[in-house]
Amino acid sequence: TQLCHQISVNVQLPPEKGGLAGKALYIDTEGTFRTERIRAMASALGLDPKEALSNIMSIRAINTDHQIAIVEELQDLIAKDDRIKLVVVDSVTSHFRAEYSGRENLAARQQKLNRHLHQLVRLAEIYGL
Secondary structure, eight states: OHHHHHHHHHTTSOGGGTSOSOEEEEEESSSOOOHHHHHHHHHHTTOOHHHHHHTEEEEEOOSHHHHHHHHHHHHHHHHHOTTEEEEEEETTTHHHHHHSOSGGGHHHHHHHHHHHHHHHHHHHHHHTO
């Protein structure tokens, strides 16, 4: 989660400071997104904390189907805003593990997770995320 917060801030840095001068979409599956951490990290990098927060769209996913639906809708958001350079899913497997527990559900879980990961890879390839 700390790494996810940090890269959501770092992507906003200008290229000469190692960033992409971009925005982030943060899909939070565990309720761990913390605005106070974003503010602190932004301040430490010399960014305006309020602006840094406004450049991160945080979306709470409540289960696997919701998480998948969010990613399906991201293409429209990304197409409308070319400053979006990063999509974070924290954590991509959390709901899958909880909803598909036990060996008898392993195949179904892996198939659904694989399709979801391919959704994310396609977005990354199409938009250079």
